[in-house]
Amino acid sequence: MNKILTVTALALGLAGGSYGVASAASGSSSSTATTAAAPAAAPQQPWGGQRSDETPLTGDALTKVTDLALAKVPGGTIVRVETDADGHAAYEAHMTKSDGTPVTVYVDKSFAVVSVETR
Numbered sequence: 746m747n748k749i750l751t752v753t754a755l756a757l758g759l760a761g762g763s764y765g766v767a768s769a770a771s772g773s774s775s776s777t778a779t780t781a782a783a784p785a786a787a788p789q790q791p792w793g794g795q796r797s798d799e800t801p802l803t804g805d806a807l808t809k810v811t812d813l814a815l816a817k818v819p820g821g822t823i824v825r826v827e828t829d830a831d832g833h834a835a836y837e838a839h840m841t842k843s844d845g846t847p848v849t850v851y852v853d854k855s856f857a858v859v860s861v862e863t864r
Contacts, residue, residue, distance in 0.1 A: 798830040799837075806836065814838035814850040817861050821848065834859040 802810055810826050820843035829837040834851035842848055842863075851859040 796830060799827045802826045802828070802836060809856045810836045810838050810850075810852050813852055813856065813858055814840055817850050817858055818842055818848055 801807075807826055811823055814823065814826070815821060818840050821840045822843075824839040824841060826836065826838045829835060829851060835854040836852040838850040838852070840848050840850065847864040849862045849864070851862070853859050
């Protein structure tokens with residue numbers, strides 16, 4: 746009898762854990778699944794994730810914007826480089842400064858830095 750209860754409890758535990766992981770991966774949320782699935786020290790990106798109306802840069806544009814951004818923020822780390830849909834400039838480089846402070850470098854279509862905004 747104890748063996749049957751143990752196997753049943755194990756199966757229910759695995760099913761519940763699998764549901765929580767699947768819910769977290771698919772974006773479904775409930776307070777229990779979100780709390781259990783979220784790592785305690787997950788870094789937050791103040792810019793959010795990649796937007797559907799912005800496109801990651803590639804090729805020469807990626808190289809140029811990356812080089813400009815790193816020159817403006819010495820010791821910084823590139824998080825992502827993409828088109829800018831907000832109208833600040835043609836392109837934007839999301840970065841973190843060496844101290845971890847988030848910063849965005851905006852670059853126009855002529856590859857000139859328009860502004861650097863710290864969040």
